[in-house]
Amino acid sequence: MTPHVHESRIRVRYGDTDQMGFAHHAEYLLWFESARTDLLRELGFRYKDLEKRGILLTVIESHCRHWAPAHYDELIRVRAWSEEIRRLKVRIAYEIVDDASGKRLATGHSVLGSIDREGRPNPLPEDVIAVLSKGLRKPS
Amino acid sequence: MTPHVHESRIRVRYGDTDQMGFAHHAEYLLWFESARTDLLRELGFRYKDLEKRGILLTVIESHCRHWAPAHYDELIRVRAWSEEIRRLKVRIAYEIVDDASGKRLATGHSVLGSIDREGRPNPLPEDVIAVLSKGLRKPS
Amino acid sequence: MTPHVHESRIRVRYGDTDQMGFAHHAEYLLWFESARTDLLRELGFRYKDLEKRGILLTVIESHCRHWAPAHYDELIRVRAWSEEIRRLKVRIAYEIVDDASGKRLATGHSVLGSIDREGRPNPLPEDVIAVLSKGLRKPS
Amino acid sequence: MTPHVHESRIRVRYGDTDQMGFAHHAEYLLWFESARTDLLRELGFRYKDLEKRGILLTVIESHCRHWAPAHYDELIRVRAWSEEIRRLKVRIAYEIVDDASGKRLATGHSVLGSIDREGRPNPLPEDVIAVLSKGLRKPS
Numbered sequence: 001m002t003p004h005v006h007e008s009r010i011r012v013r014y015g016d017t018d019q020m021g022f023a024h025h026a027e028y029l030l031w032f033e034s035a036r037t038d039l040l041r042e043l044g045f046r047y048k049d050l051e052k053r054g055i056l057l058t059v060i061e062s063h064c065r066h067w068a069p070a071h072y073d074e075l076i077r078v079r080a081w082s083e084e085i086r087r088l089k090v091r092i093a094y095e096i097v098d099d100a101s102g103k104r105l106a107t108g109h110s111v112l113g114s115i116d117r118e119g120r121p122n123p124l125p126e127d128v129i130a131v132l133s134k135g136l137r138k139p140s
Numbered sequence: 141m142t143p144h145v146h147e148s149r150i151r152v153r154y155g156d157t158d159q160m161g162f163a164h165h166a167e168y169l170l171w172f173e174s175a176r177t178d179l180l181r182e183l184g185f186r187y188k189d190l191e192k193r194g195i196l197l198t199v200i201e202s203h204c205r206h207w208a209p210a211h212y213d214e215l216i217r218v219r220a221w222s223e224e225i226r227r228l229k230v231r232i233a234y235e236i237v238d239d240a241s242g243k244r245l246a247t248g249h250s251v252l253g254s255i256d257r258e259g260r261p262n263p264l265p266e267d268v269i270a271v272l273s274k275g276l277r278k279p280s
Numbered sequence: 281m282t283p284h285v286h287e288s289r290i291r292v293r294y295g296d297t298d299q300m301g302f303a304h305h306a307e308y309l310l311w312f313e314s315a316r317t318d319l320l321r322e323l324g325f326r327y328k329d330l331e332k333r334g335i336l337l338t339v340i341e342s343h344c345r346h347w348a349p350a351h352y353d354e355l356i357r358v359r360a361w362s363e364e365i366r367r368l369k370v371r372i373a374y375e376i377v378d379d380a381s382g383k384r385l386a387t388g389h390s391v392l393g394s395i396d397r398e399g400r401p402n403p404l405p406e407d408v409i410a411v412l413s414k415g416l417r418k419p420s
Numbered sequence: 421m422t423p424h425v426h427e428s429r430i431r432v433r434y435g436d437t438d439q440m441g442f443a444h445h446a447e448y449l450l451w452f453e454s455a456r457t458d459l460l461r462e463l464g465f466r467y468k469d470l471e472k473r474g475i476l477l478t479v480i481e482s483h484c485r486h487w488a489p490a491h492y493d494e495l496i497r498v499r500a501w502s503e504e505i506r507r508l509k510v511r512i513a514y515e516i517v518d519d520a521s522g523k524r525l526a527t528g529h530s531v532l533g534s535i536d537r538e539g540r541p542n543p544l545p546e547d548v549i550a551v552l553s554k555g556l557r558k559p560s
Contacts, residue, residue, distance in 0.1 A: 018157050
């Protein structure tokens with residue numbers, strides 16, 4: 001693991017499971033989102049401050065591949081890193097592993113578009129691009 | 141059932157269940173919310189138009205009593221009616237029954253406070269009170 | 281639209297939105313799931329009956345591309361069709377459009393793996409493959 | 421704060437908010453649930469081990485009173501303690517405060533019924549009652 005990969009630890013909640021006994025697949029997108037918020041904070045800014053400046057990052061694509069199920073009460077680690085930074089979109093990648101065993105549970109990515117409050121494309125300012133680029137790692 | 145009680149039909153989704161095999165209890169508050177939106181529409185206005193006028197109804201209390209579990213793929217009926225209308229708060233009550241058997245699954249209520257965009261108390265206008273009062277039924 | 285495409289109508293709930301004012305992207309996977317359940321029912325079997333036979337379809341991949349946001353109280357139509365049927369996995373595709381305007385809001389797909397209660401690969405029985413294949417449409 | 425009150429720290433996620441800009445009220449029940457799981461762990465057993473013994477605690481009542489909104493990215497503390505322990509039901513109370521200011525955001529409680537896998541009443545074993553009673557605090 002290289003230093004520009006952020007890692008969040010999350011515990012699977014009872015309500016995250018479904019009757020199959022696994023964490024429901026939609027929950028993974030919320031875990032990705034948490035890790036993304038934490039990654040940005042670690043890189044030096046808070047997403048909520050970005051919104052105050054009128055810059056909104058909206059999810060325009062999300063993908064998740066499940067390798068093994070996560071279960072209630074398990075601790076997981078969600079890794080997030082930026083794969084691509086452009087003026088109008090950012091691509092963040094994720095990997096989820098079981099905290100105890102290190103076993104890979106899921107991988108995925110999301111593409112976020114930069115928009116203004118009216119939903120129009122809104123180029124990211126230089127300072128944000130510079131900060132995000134610190135965490136950049138090319139897709140393997 | 142008296143005419144001022146609105147009824148919404150909802151199908152339990154897979155993701156609404158938890159590993160116990162029942163619909164998760166937090167989901168009921170979203171079902172109440174759907175029925176509340178539908179009740180207001182039936183009474184003659186859309187909640188989203190209220191928000192456009194700067195009137196926000198925020199949940200300040202919610203209660204749910206579960207009598208029997210709801211399961212995946214079952215159709216349920218969510219009944220909603222207003223129990224109390226004041227200038228600064230509104231109390232809506234709910235009953236959920238299984239669509240096929242009519243069996244009572246849950247009862248509950250929520251109290252909504254009328255606020256403005258800054259979160260301050262914001263008395264409901266007369267026209268809204270008049271419309272909401274059409275659906276009024278005292279708690280038994 | 282060809283007849284083997286199922287369509288579910290869903291109303292966006294208040295709780296489905298986030299502070300950006302759009303339906304949250306994770307919610308789309310639950311909409312896909314609802315449409316998938318409805319598609320199977322339309323094709324002639326209920327997913328819950330499949331589970332009773334010990335055949336579980338677990339999501340092993342999900343993807344969603346957002347073209348335009350969905351908002352609170354809007355009616356949407358979620359189209360679902362099977363794209364690929366194999367003994368151990370099934371691929372279902374989706375398209376979400378705004379009910380009023382017909383505008384495309386999202387497209388996506390999910391891959392489901394057939395497993396048994398212990399999580400082991402579990403080939404789909406012939407009758408299920410036959411039924412699912414009725415709705416088959418190749419990816420364009 | 422007395423020692424038998426457990427406290428969990430949780431960060432509000434983006435997806436937990438709604439278009440009012442507050443954390444959605446249904447999310448509080450999931451926060452209560454997380455704190456409940458953590459309380460049991462702290463008292464000496466894991467709820468998932470209880471389920472393995474065939475003892476399920478299902479929510480039969482939940483209540484939440486909101487005093488002030490929680491916002492995206494805020495850290496909150498969720499306090500949980502047992503208020504009443506009987507053979508067939510347990511009552512847990514909660515208080516949520518803002519981590520930074522200590523401001524009270526919500527209070528609530530839930531009543532859990534002890535059932536078996538078939539949903540029948542299932543008296544709690546003595547060892548579980550003994551453990552839960554360690555954290556007992558009468559409602560004020």
